[in-house]
Amino acid sequence: MIVSDTVRTDMLGYNGGHVRTPNLDRLAAKSMVFDRYYASSFPTVPARYDYLTGKPAFAGVGWGALPRADRSIATALTEVGYTTLGVVDTPFYQVNGYSYDRGFNFFYDMKSQLLGTPHYSSYSAPNKTKRQGEGKLPQWPITGKVKPDPRTGEMDCPAPLTMVQAAKCLEQVYEDKFFALVDTWDPHEPWDPPAYYTRHYLPDYAGERVHPPYGDCKKHGMTDRDIAVARALYSGELELVDRWIGHLLDQLAYLGIEDSTAIIFVSDHGFLLGEHGLMGKMVRRAPGEATWMRSPLYEEIAKVPLLIHVPGAKPGRTSKLACALDLAPTICDMAGLPRQPEMQGHSLLPGVLGQPFEGRDHVLTALPLANPGDTVEVVDDLMRTVVEWQPVTITTQKWSLLYAIPGEPVELYDLSSDPKQTINVAEKHPAVIRALLEMYAEDLRRAGVTNKYSDPRLAALLEHAS
Known part of the structure; x- marks a missing residue:
């Protein structure tokens, strides 16, 4: 199971996107491609709770420990004899006792992601760019380092380090019955690929850095150049x-297990890169401010890639609805x-094997439920105040x-x-809205959401029922 954070499904080559993705294209060509796969709980840590348990984190667990x-x-899987392996650089599996490594026989936390970068945090407007390499780069605090080892090339970037480590680990377990989770936080920001990659998409790239302001592009002073650079x-x-x-993926072939290994590729959510006038995956009042404003989860965020390859299964594409709980x-x-009886998802394997497969009638994508005034951990593990519904x-x-x-706006x-x-078209279809809200209400009931969060959200339905 390969997880890559923050992947825009519409940008992938096999979906007609502009990004060069020959390896995922190769995997897609022998997989079942789920064209209508959606995030359930959003964002990073809630999504991983959904993946690993089949239950929705938005209902109460939120962004926190397993x-x-x-x-x-x-x-x-460990209990029934699988050798279970995790290799991750997404920095929230173990930090603050989150315990998302629980159950794995072997777990490698690469601790290679860089956060708190001064040349991101020292200015508010994204068009105040700096050249590549300027500023010191403090390391993610759980490493215990004051600052990281300097990057000398591509092999010092997190995704290469993680994939190489995972390939090395497979040498030790490939003869076992194994489950391997490989999770890279890239292409999550801060975006800092080697410049030769960036110039594939912006030939006159001059080393600028743009940090997404998480809000309205114009309001936060983004120029057309800023958006193009981003x-x-x-x-x-x-x-x-x-x-x-x-x-x-090549390692599977070298080890001789390519034809006996199932592969899942998935992401947790997408990202707005100027669509709907927004840059980011949520909206805050000002860059760096610890508040969350109304943050719509449009298709660019909610719809994400899912590929499932099972050796011997016929490849194809399906437009049936699926989500992270599955x-x-x-x-x-x-x-x-x-x-497991507590799981609220449905197996997608029948669809992969070409058997009858209905898919979902709807998918609910949601942040961990919080009311205005609540202080929550969302997007990273820093506390922020929810200002708007x-x-x-x-x-x-x-x-x-x-x-x-x-x-509130609908x-x-x-x-x-x-x-x-x-x-x-909300004003034209009140009956459609009501039918969708009935589905929403049933999701909240099934998930056991408390009245504090369900009552204000379902007030119109509750009033009608009484």
């Missing part, structure tokens, strides 16, 4: 990730394990509804005719 009462797929940096980082995923039961099904996204084959509470899009979500 609860002791929860069994992950790693635990389940998109090129992101694209270069994504190409870098693809190159080194290819290294890991991965844990799918992996259990692959391993011949019974689905956060909309959830309810997606069906035809519709996408962005809804928070009665009285957005409804017909994805069949308006996949870019440019025309809000």
Whole structure:
């Protein structure tokens, strides 16, 4: 299972995107491609809770430690004799006792991601750029280093380090019955690929850095050049990730297990790179400010890539709806394990094997539920205050509804005719909105959401029922 954070599915080569992704294209050509796969809990840590447990983190766990009462797929697989291996550079598996390494026989936390970069935090407007290499780069604090070893080339970047380590680890376990989770935080920002990658997408790239302001591009002073640089940096980082995923995939062939190893490639969420006038995956009032404003989860964020390859299965594409909650039961099904009763997802293996497969009638994508005034850990593990009601996204084959509470802005899009979500048709379809809110209400009930969070969100439905 290969996880790459913050991947825009529409930019991948096999989806007609502009980024060079030959290795993922090669994997897609022999996989079942899920064209309508969506995030469930958002963002980083909640998504990984969903992957590993099959339960929605948005309902109460949120951004925090894996609860002791929860069994992950790693635990389940270890207990039945699998050798379980994790190799990650996403920096939240072990920090602050999060315990997302629980259940693995072997776990490598690469600690190679760089955060707190002064030349990102020392200015507020993204068009105040600095040249590549300026400033000191403090290391992620869990490493214990004051500052990192300097990067001397591509092999010092996190994704290559992680994929090479994973390939080395496979040499030790490839003769076992194994489950390997390989998780890189790239192409998550800060975007700092080698310049030769960036110039594939912006030939006159001159070493600028643009840090996403997490908000309205114009309001935060972004120029057209800033947006072009941001998109090129992101694209270069994504190409870098693809190159080194290819290294890991090649290792399966060298070890002689390519024809006996199932492969899952997935991301947790996407990112807005100027679409809808926004840059980032959430909205804050000002760069660096510890507040979260209304943050719509549009298709560019909610819809993400999923490839599942099972040796011997016929490749193809499906437009059936699926979501992150479906991965844990799918992996259990692959391993011949019974689905754990608390899982709220559905196995996708029948669809991969060409058997009857209905897919979901809808997907709910949501931040961990919080009310204005709540102080929460979201997006990183720093506390921030929720200032405005956060909309959830309810997606069906035809519709996408962005809804928070009665009285707040409602957005409804017909994805069949308006996949870019440019025309809000909410006023024309009250019956559609009500039907989608009924689905939302059932999701909250099934997940056991407390009244503090469910009542204000479902007030209109509750009032009608009474």
